[in-house]
Amino acid sequence: MILVTGATGCVGRAVVERLVNSGHAVKCLFHWGHEHPAPRRVVITGGDVRNQDSIYEALTDGGECDTIIHLAFIRRETKEDKFEEVNIRGTENVIDAAKRAKVQRLIMVGCLGAEVRSPFPHLRSLGIAEERVRQSGLNFTVLKSAVIYGEGDWLTRWLNQIARNLPIVMPLPHGGYTKLQPIWVGDVAACIARSLELRSTFRQVITIGGPQALTLADIAKITLKAKAEQRRLVRVPTPLTHYLVSFLSRFQDMLSEPEMDALSYNRTAEIGSVHRTFGFAPVKMVPERLAYLSPGYQPPPPPVRFKPRSPAPVAALDPASSQRMRARIRALLGR
Numbered sequence: 001m002i003l004v005t006g007a008t009g010c011v012g013r014a015v016v017e018r019l020v021n022s023g024h025a026v027k028c029l030f031h032w033g034h035e036h037p038a039p040r041r042v043v044i045t046g047g048d049v050r051n052q053d054s055i056y057e058a059l060t061d062g063g064e065c066d067t068i069i070h071l072a073f074i075r076r077e078t079k080e081d082k083f084e085e086v087n088i089r090g091t092e093n094v095i096d097a098a099k100r101a102k103v104q105r106l107i108m109v110g111c112l113g114a115e116v117r118s119p120f121p122h123l124r125s126l127g128i129a130e131e132r133v134r135q136s137g138l139n140f141t142v143l144k145s146a147v148i149y150g151e152g153d154w155l156t157r158w159l160n161q162i163a164r165n166l167p168i169v170m171p172l173p174h175g176g177y178t179k180l181q182p183i184w185v186g187d188v189a190a191c192i193a194r195s196l197e198l199r200s201t202f203r204q205v206i207t208i209g210g211p212q213a214l215t216l217a218d219i220a221k222i223t224l225k226a227k228a229e230q231r232r233l234v235r236v237p238t239p240l241t242h243y244l245v246s247f248l249s250r251f252q253d254m255l256s257e258p259e260m261d262a263l264s265y266n267r268t269a270e271i272g273s274v275h276r277t278f279g280f281a282p283v284k285m286v287p288e289r290l291a292y293l294s295p296g297y298q299p300p301p302p303p304v305r306f307k308p309r310s311p312a313p314v315a316a317l318d319p320a321s322s323q324r325m326r327a328r329i330r331a332l333l334g335r
């Protein structure tokens with residue numbers, strides 16, 4: 001069985017769907033206290049990567065796991081969630097829990113530009129997390145990915161929000177000249193699924209990206225086309241990007257200043273790296289792939305929503321562990 005942390009995120013949902021469709025037994029770690037649609041044909045368990053025991057229980061309780069796909073990370077700090085605790089300590093907890101549970105295989109999706117010495121706190125924390133994985137002694141694969149797009153991604157959601165809030169113009173930081181290499185989330189899921197079997201990915205850091213290097217302006221145009229809307233692109237030069245951040249901060253879902261700063265440099269992988277390693281060509285970013293932004297889009301109705309309660313350590317949907325829980329309660333009550 002494969003445990004997926006961050007199973008409810010943009011990448012996690014695509015990975016779970018891909019694995020289930022290819023016949024893998026999957027256990028999803030849902031963040032304690034957060035409600036999300038529950039995928040079909042999986043075991044769901046609650047937990048928090050900041051709590052090592054919850055990861056250990058997820059790995060061992062009600063169907064033992066032999067692989068972890070670690071995708072539970074944050075992009076933005078809040079009062080409760082800090083990069084140090086979730087991205088770094090959380091990854092250390094996943095590694096330590098894996099060792100306790102004798103799980104050998106760990107796959108993580110890292111980020112192009114994530115370096116231990118990155119000046120950007122988010123990328124620095126991901127760089128440290130990657131290093132912990134590389135030094136873990138486990139059979140790891142780190143997929144160091146270019147920006148990922150698909151339903152719920154941060155990039156097209158942010159551009160969509162700007163277009164929603166501003167009627168005529170679409171301002172772009174750093175002149176919109178930054179080169180990215182967007183990769184479709186379905187292709188990232190395919191790379192992860194193939195990493196499970198491909199020995200050439202074992203103990204490797206592999207960079208992945210889409211088939212084209214596109215500027216932020218190109219991506220904005222594709223996003224607008226998918227929305228069937230028109231805006232005049234306004235190229236805001238880097239020295240004025242600070243003013244753009246404060247202007248946009250009045251709207252929801254906007255990038256913070258460090259996030260906007262991190263968009264100032266090109267982040268591309270070698271074109272062809274996915275094909276060379278995984279044997280398929282990733283799809284181009286075209287408006288049809290962004291159908292989730294189109295005006296008539298109807299998301300499929302989620303079957304049920306599930307909210308694991310902290311500190312309930314085990315899934316309500318996992319019958320074996322529910323039975324054990326009931327037995328424990330009966331023992332406590334002396335019945």
Ligand SMILES: NC(=O)c1ccc[n+]([C@@H]2O[C@H](COP(=O)([O-])OP(=O)(O)OC[C@H]3O[C@@H](n4cnc5c(N)ncnc54)[C@H](OP(=O)(O)O)[C@@H]3O)[C@@H](O)[C@H]2O)c1
Pocket residue numbers: 005006007008009010011012030031032034035047048049050070071072073074075086090109110111112126145146147148149152153154
């Ligand atoms: N999206 C991109 O452009 C991109 C590019 C390169 C690499 N990556 C990498 O891909 C991975 C996944 O990214 P994503 O875009 O899918 O992120 P996402 O949509 O923000 O999802 C993050 C997931 O982590 C969960 N999570 C957060 N804190 C947690 C905690 N303390 N305990 C347990 N679960 C927690 C979230 O659950 P809740 O929402 O319930 O908190 C959510 O399921 C990350 O490693 C990221 O660095 C992403």
